[in-house]
Amino acid sequence: MIYTTTFDTPYCSIILAGNEEGLCHLHLDTGEGKRQFVIDEEWIEDRTFFTDVIQQINEYMTGKRQQFKVKLNPHGTVFQKRVWHELTMIGYGELESYKEVARAIGNPNGARAVGMANSKNPIPLIIPCHRVVGANGKLTGFAHGLAIKEKLIVLEQA
Numbered sequence: 001m002i003y004t005t006t007f008d009t010p011y012c013s014i015i016l017a018g019n020e021e022g023l024c025h026l027h028l029d030t031g032e033g034k035r036q037f038v039i040d041e042e043w044i045e046d047r048t049f050f051t052d053v054i055q056q057i058n059e060y061m062t063g064k065r066q067q068f069k070v071k072l073n074p075h076g077t078v079f080q081k082r083v084w085h086e087l088t089m090i091g092y093g094e095l096e097s098y099k100e101v102a103r104a105i106g107n108p109n110g111a112r113a114v115g116m117a118n119s120k121n122p123i124p125l126i127i128p129c130h131r132v133v134g135a136n137g138k139l140t141g142f143a144h145g146l147a148i149k150e151k152l153i154v155l156e157q158a
Contacts, residue, residue, distance in 0.1 A: 003049040004039050009061045011151055012144075016050050017043060022073030023053060026123045032145025034119075057125065063155060066092035068126045076120060083117035090131045093156040097135045111135075119143050125152070 017025035059065035102110035142149035
């Protein structure tokens, strides 16, 4: 059984989905980017199931939280999960390039593959793919739009 809820933050609406095994989706509903998200009609609306997650996200969005303590259950390939795990090692307010992430997972020529894994990240913010930038330090690719990526980076570096 999957539970879901939608709530508003200062930056955008967020859709959550998950179950007892953990959070499996966090969608930043910005109206930008290429990521579309559809709530399955079999999922059950239950805001109380996500009370702690919502509180942590709201604390993050107001600059009061730098780390999340949320049980995660992202679905993806073994490679994607390796990349996503590495993203959780990037500290609050820090940025790394796709190449640096590729090197950290033992695939120094895998910057493009890291970018593809980032684009499939089902739990942005908590798995912080917004902290990954181009080798030249420029903002590149974010499935929810570059505007929100920039806002999140500015929030963290304030």
